[in-house]
Structures are given as structure tokens and as C-alpha cells.
Amino acid sequence: MQARLTGLNHNEALAYLGYRGGALPPDAAADIARCEALLIKTVRPRAVWRRFALTPDGGFEGVSFRPEGGDVPRLLFGCEAVICFAATLGMEFEALMRRTQARSMAEAVVLDACGSAAIENVCDNLCGDLAAAEAPLCLTDRFSPGYGDFPLTQQHDFCAMLDAQRRVGITLSDSGLMTPQKSVTALLGVRRTPPEKRARGCAYCGRFADCTYRKDGITCG
Numbered sequence: 001m002q003a004r005l006t007g008l009n010h011n012e013a014l015a016y017l018g019y020r021g022g023a024l025p026p027d028a029a030a031d032i033a034r035c036e037a038l039l040i041k042t043v044r045p046r047a048v049w050r051r052f053a054l055t056p057d058g059g060f061e062g063v064s065f066r067p068e069g070g071d072v073p074r075l076l077f078g079c080e081a082v083i084c085f086a087a088t089l090g091m092e093f094e095a096l097m098r099r100t101q102a103r104s105m106a107e108a109v110v111l112d113a114c115g116s117a118a119i120e121n122v123c124d125n126l127c128g129d130l131a132a133a134e135a136p137l138c139l140t141d142r143f144s145p146g147y148g149d150f151p152l153t154q155q156h157d158f159c160a161m162l163d164a165q166r167r168v169g170i171t172l173s174d175s176g177l178m179t180p181q182k183s184v185t186a187l188l189g190v191r192r193t194p195p196e197k198r199a200r201g202c203a204y205c206g207r208f209a210d211c212t213y214r215k216d217g218i219t220c221g
Helices: 010-016 028-042 071-076 091-103 105-134 152-162 164-168
Strands: 046-053 081-088 183-191
Touching: 010 028, 010 105, 028 091, 028 105, 046 105, 046 152, 046 164, 071 183, 081 105, 081 152, 081 164, 091 105, 105 183, 152 164, 152 183
Parallel strands: none
Antiparallel strands: 046 081, 081 183
8 A cells, every 4th residue: 555646636726725716816727737747747655554453541552642632532432443644745845846936936836735735635545545445444534633622742742653754754843843844644543333424614623712724714624
């Protein structure tokens, strides 16, 4: 099972560019399509994952990591295992961004948005492959440090548990931000029956009042 970039959700890229509907900006579709082709040709996505049985008290068997907050325990309620993963577009994207910034900051803004959509595609493909490998068991939605009340401060322990720096080259700042920048960490529950539909939307989130995503006019899920 390998990390794969197969395409971009163009609407997702537009959302990262701040597009909120209405008339499509001139040449936007062509710019995104051009970046999509360039990313598929250039980047080499990588991923690492580990599967842990869940202990009766909600811990991960064999490691000391335990997600803080209430959102992850709710997600994993009724699950028998959890899969933790880290995925990245790699340093090839970083190099491509530097070259593009040197040539045109406008192009770099589009490329950055397309990079965000690209890593989501990598994660979607990985989760699909993991779901196929786990069948007939079922997977929950993925959930990342920094979402809801799953604190970003746990990013260091999460990546250490996966040996992400050695395995896929992800390093962290003191605040938990990842390099390469187009990288994602997340976990998914493994269960015998399909999960109930999870309540979605900002109103259900424990971080509604102080969410940094909402301040920027976007959401995390």
C-alpha cells in the first residue's frame, strides 16, 4: 500500500483560494488544472501508519499515547482498534513552491491552494486503501490533532509514535507545525459495524467559541 496522488478536487482548491461562489475568477480553472498536472508529475507523496488495539480504558495498546479532549473518545466509541497515520507531499512540493515564488507570487498562491487540495486527495486515497484492507470491518471518519478539542500540542507525541521523521521526513516546530508544510496526521477508528453518522458543523464542536478556522471564514471538517 503506497501513498498516491491521483488528482485534485477543484472546488476544494477554489475554497482554499477564498472563492465563495459567484462568477469564477478569470483563468482560475485553467490555473488549477495546470497546477494539478504539475503536482502529479512532480511530488512523491509518502505515508506511514500504525494500527493499535484499543484497551478497555480507551488507550492504545503497546504505547503510552492517549488523545486528550472528548472528541476523539466519542469518535472511537464502539471501536476495537485505531489506525494512526501521517501523510505528506514531501520536500518536492517545498522545492516547487520556492521556484514558483521566485517566478510569480500570484502563481505561488494558486499552487499553495492546490497543494492543500492535493494532500487531501492523498489522505482520501490512503483511507480508501485502509478501508479495503480492513474489510469487512468498517472505518470511522479521520480526525487530526488541532481539530475540535484534540490539541495540536499532542502532535509531537503523535508523530513520535509513528516515527514520522525517519519514515516519511516530517519534522515539527516547537508549536507542532509540520515540515513539509503539506502534511497531515490523523487517526481513524476500526469497528465491526458502520459508525453512526457523526454530528457535523461548528455548532457541535467544543472549540466553537475560540476556533481559529472560523476566524478565517473556513472550517476544519
